[in-house]
Amino acid sequence: MSTLLDIRDLTVRIDLADGPVFPVRGVSLALGPGETLGLVGESGCGKTLTCLSVMGLFGRRVAIDDGEIGFQGARLDPASRADRSRRARGMGMIFQNPMTGLNPVRTLGWQVAEAYQIRTGSKRRAANARAVELLDLVGIPEPRRRARDFPHQISGGQQQRAMIAMAIAGAPSLLVADEPTTALDVTVQAQILDLLSRLQREIGMGMLFVTHDLGLVAEVADRVAVMYAGRVVELASAADLFARPRHPYTRGLLDSLPFLDDDVERLSPILGTVPSLRAMPAGCAFAPRCPHASTTCGRVAPELTSLEGGAVACHHPLAVRTEAA
Numbered sequence: 089m090s091t092l093l094d095i096r097d098l099t100v101r102i103d104l105a106d107g108p109v110f111p112v113r114g115v116s117l118a119l120g121p122g123e124t125l126g127l128v129g130e131s132g133c134g135k136t137l138t139c140l141s142v143m144g145l146f147g148r149r150v151a152i153d154d155g156e157i158g159f160q161g162a163r164l165d166p167a168s169r170a171d172r173s174r175r176a177r178g179m180g181m182i183f184q185n186p187m188t189g190l191n192p193v194r195t196l197g198w199q200v201a202e203a204y205q206i207r208t209g210s211k212r213r214a215a216n217a218r219a220v221e222l223l224d225l226v227g228i229p230e231p232r233r234r235a236r237d238f239p240h241q242i243s244g245g246q247q248q249r250a251m252i253a254m255a256i257a258g259a260p261s262l263l264v265a266d267e268p269t270t271a272l273d274v275t276v277q278a279q280i281l282d283l284l285s286r287l288q289r290e291i292g293m294g295m296l297f298v299t300h301d302l303g304l305v306a307e308v309a310d311r312v313a314v315m316y317a318g319r320v321v322e323l324a325s326a327a328d329l330f331a332r333p334r335h336p337y338t339r340g341l342l343d344s345l346p347f348l349d350d351d352v353e354r355l356s357p358i359l360g361t362v363p364s365l366r367a368m369p370a371g372c373a374f375a376p377r378c379p380h381a382s383t384t385c386g387r388v389a390p391e392l393t394s395l396e397g398g399a400v401a402c403h404h405p406l407a408v409r410t411e412a413a
């Protein structure tokens with residue numbers, strides 16, 4: 089598999105008034121053309137910052153502290169203008185909050201057309217026509233009329249769809265989708281997911297798909313990376329991850345879901361809370377909540393290590409559960 093996106097040892101630093109924190113710590117992920125990599129984990133574990141690192145979109149105070157990002161075989165230099173336009177042409181992002189992705193003082197049609205022009209180099213007139221088609225494609229009613237609206241004139245669900253239209257305009261090679269369908273009702277969600285998988289088939293678009301929804305990730309992802317407190321703790325094919333999670337955190341996430349086992353009589357939430365950025369444990373960040381933690385876990389952070397087709401960062405990976413267990 090050739091690599092479309094190659095994130096190596098990514099560490100993100102935020103400079104706060106009382107010193108730096110590191111919400112993403114040594115994340116490595118790779119994604120091939122046409123592949124969907126799911127990224128899951130509790131709120132605050134660093135999913136969005138990982139996405140923003142890929143896109144090269146940081147505000148003040150936030151920066152890549154270490155590591156590198158490769159795109160289509162070449163390393164991206166955050167300071168390079170040429171690389172910024174390489175990203176703009178080849179990558180699209182669906183933001184978790186639609187208003188982050190939309191410009192409040194431009195019409196929807198203008199914004200979608202702009203994204204289309206940047207990726208395809210087409211003329212404005214053709215881009216405007218395509219923008220209306222794209223708004224239609226993502227399920228915005230009366231797209232010709234809506235194209236003249238500003239973001240504040242449409243509903244939150246429509247904003248999300250307009251942003252999806254922008255993200256896929258001109259068919260980027262990589263789509264970074266940060267909770268792309270959370271604001272949408274289920275029927276629209278299904279339409280959007282269909283649309284995305286069609287684009288994947290047609291143009292081989294790779295997708296980094298962030299979601300809280302493990303049910304959704306099981307449906308859309310080929311492989312899944314589970315993050316905890318800024319690190320990838322498990323990486324596996326979607327089928328393997330759900331059938332035989334190897335990290336106690338992954339197991340905990342699955343056990344806290346109601347739908348996976350018909351015969352499960354109770355749900356077991358993961359006890360405790362995620363450590364704060366200021367108080368990361370020296371060893372495994374999950375150790376304070378882990379039923380299997382040993383003294384080693386408290387002292388030494390486990391490396392992500394290959395294990396039977398996947399990878400797990402755990403000193404005591406779970407044994408595969410047999411049918412009888």
Ligand SMILES: Nc1ncnc2c1ncn2[C@@H]1O[C@H](COP(=O)(O)OP(=O)(O)OP(=O)(O)O)[C@@H](O)[C@H]1O
Pocket residue numbers: 102111129130131132133134135136137138147150184365
């Ligand atoms: N600009 C910022 N300033 C300060 N802290 C930040 C900033 N951006 C992110 N953080 C912190 O970094 C951590 C990781 O944030 P991130 O947004 O990547 O989490 P996430 O996994 O996307 O969570 P969610 O599921 O809630 O979207 C969190 O603790 C968050 O509060």
Ligand SMILES: [Mg+2]
Pocket residue numbers: 135136137184266
């Ligand atoms: Mg997020």
